[in-house]
Amino acid sequence: MNLSHKKVLITGGSAGIGKALIHELILHGVKEFAVVGRRQDKLEKLKVDFPQAEFILIAADVSQLEDVERIIKTVSTRWDHIDLLINNAGVISTGALQDLSDADIVNQININLTGLILLTKKSLPLLLKSKEAGLMNISSGLGYIAKPFYSVYAVTKAGVRHFSEAMRRELIFENIHVMTVYPTATDTDMMITAKMENMDSAELVAQKSIEGLLQKKIDVILGGEQRLKDVETNLNHPLEFDKNVKEKYKAYKTQTEHHRAM
Structure with missing residues (x-):
């Protein structure tokens, strides 16, 4: 896939992995971005940080249907197609299920x-007009391996995984390459309240994601060989992985005690 002159729509693009993806895409020749975020001030800063790019900045909340429709209406007034949609927006609220607020459960899913x-869904008509389109969904390592105190977040990211798989097959005769990215814990604002060390950088996630897109991979799994082994163990020997969870249970509880980025 040649990324030069592609038109990219990205959600959650004003910080963290999303902003790192914009930087990486610019290095590969992309100049036109439609960026969705919830805070206008953070969106406006993109123009300062990346003066070589052209931005359509859209302050919106993807959990609201009227905002989703407004995003597409705004983009379609400027562009006649989309070449790459990156679904990156995400929130997290961790802890024992009975301690999570109902609002945090609903909002994570939404x-x-x-x-x-x-x-x-709303982007597909514009993606189908591209000669060579891509759909990149950012899931999580927790989309492959669910861990205690991440129940709702994990199910949303597993849902992203299966949605990508279904869309890849639904669009198998179309011009849209569908891929999913599974980051490990990443050093972004979303992780400030998590008690974790040795996290991946947002830049690394972005680099691996774009490398995977260029190679037309369907999955990009961060975390190295150990993560791949853990995925295999969890899939084929889940009770063995449960033993690992027992050994680390207190650590999981501690690191998720105050982890919330909504």
Whole structure:
């Protein structure tokens, strides 16, 4: 896939992995971006940080259907097609299920999964007009391996994984390459309240994601060989992985005790 002169629509693009993806795409020749975020001030800063790019900046909440429709209406007034849709917006609220607020449960599902599905649906007519389009969904390592105290977040990211798989097969005769990225814990604002060390950088996730896109991979799994082994163990020997969870249970509880980025 040649990224030069592509038109990219990205959600959650004003910080973290999203902003790193914009930087990486610019290095590969992309100049036109439509960026969705919830804070206008952060969106405006993109113009300062990346003066070589052209931006359509859209302050919106993908959990709201009217905002999703407004995103597409705004983009379609400027562009006649979209070459790459990156569904990156996400929130997290961790802890024991009975301690999570009802609002945090609903909002995680609406932003991480429902909004992603709706934006993809509304974007498809524009993606299908591209000669060579891509759909990149940012899931999580927790989309492969669910861990305690991440119940709702994990199910949203597993949903992203299966949605990508279904869309890849639904669009198998179309001009849209569908891929999913599974980051490990990444050093972004979303992780400030998590008690974790040795996290991946947003830049690394972006580099691996774009490398995977260029190679037309369907999955990009961060975390190295150990993560791949863990995925295999969890799939084929889940009770063995449960033993690992027992050994680390207190650590999981501690690191998720105050982890919330909504």
